[in-house]
Amino acid sequence: MSDNGLPLEALLNEKKRRSESKEPQLSNGIGPKSSLRNVWFVLTGLALVSLYAFVSFDYGNIDWGLAISGTFANLKTIFLEAELSSISLTDALLQVLITFAIAFLTTVFSAVLSVVLGLLAARNLGGKRSSALIKGFVALIRAIPTVMWVLIFAIVSGLGSVAAVIGISFHSLGYLTKMFSESFEEMDGGVIEALKATGASWWEIVFQGVLPTTIRSLVAWTFMRFEINYIVALGMGAAAGAGGIGFNLFMAGNFYYNMREVGAVTFLILLTCFLLEAVSVRIKRSLATK
Incomplete structure (x- = not known):
């Protein structure tokens, strides 16, 4: 038995539970979980802004199929058919x-x-x-x-x-x-x-x-x-x-x-x-x- 009348095992379990529930603090007073949440919040915000900009941008009359196929054709020429000419x-x-x-x-x-x-x-x-x-x-x-x-x-x-x-x-x-x-x-x-x-x-x-x-x-x-x-x-x-x-x-x-x-x-x-x-x-x- 401990001094406050609780069984010793129960007292140890209570201390362990309290220590695990306490979030360690960084030097600026912000815990690692809070800091991680802030990072994810900023990254999510940037991703949403980028997605909005990508969707709202005026692409004109671009043929996406032709553009993508042309890009892959150029990459094939650059990396597989390299040659000095001029x-x-x-x-x-x-x-x-x-x-x-x-x-x-x-x-x-x-x-x-x-x-x-x-x-x-x-x-x-x-x-x-x-x-x-x-x-x-x-x-x-x-x-x-x-x-x-x-x-x-x-x-x-x-x-x-x-x-x-x-x-x-x-x-x-x-x-x-x-x-x-x-x-x-x-x-x-x-x-x-x-x-x-x-x-x-x-x-x-x-x-x-x-x-x-x-x-x-x-x-x-x-x-x-x-x-x-x-x-x-x-x-x-x-x-x-x-x-x-x-x-x-x-x-x-x-x-x-x-x-x-x-x-x-x-x-x-x-x-x-x-x-x-x-x-x-x-x-x-x-x-x-x-």
Whole structure:
């Protein structure tokens, strides 16, 4: 018997029932079930709005049967009958190299500057004031799409590869600065405190503690942005006249309407993306073993 006169087994069952009935609360006071309900509510609302827009849209006199059959015919031509006709394979590979060079330059420029800005934007390294100022600045950069930055810089340098490199680098700067600063803030604070206790300067803390600790994360974010820049460079080849394989893809699809060449160029792009991913994984594995 317990102190309040109830059998011990009944008291234990009552406590178990009460503990199971209590919904665990998150840090913001909302339980996981309530949070899940809110997510489903938002998703359901978005699905209904999308369905309404799809139904109420004016499609004109589209023959859906003909449109769907034509789409599948184009996909069959692109993926099963790929062939280069207006350019040779050598020229196509050269254009891929140009696109690759644009992506590489923009990534290198933005990554180097982002390391410096990321160090100053991290609260545990640069202070609250500089952190708020830099994070606000890069948030503004990220809010404007890459193509808009390219067009803004095209006013000064004209449409071409120069405007594309500057515009893509500028947008990448905003992206990588945010990622790098968060990586610096998430590192173990004991490393910084230990170096400060030895009398290390700010630069010594950075080069002896911060960068060696976060190098894997920095490389991972840099390679991710490199892959993004490669895809963006494809679009800028057509939109901003930057050249590269993106311009050939645009001409084949919109000017010549040559689906076979679209397929061949698409396969070259996919092959390059697979190679970039393989190199990225290899480098990250080599860093993980050190």
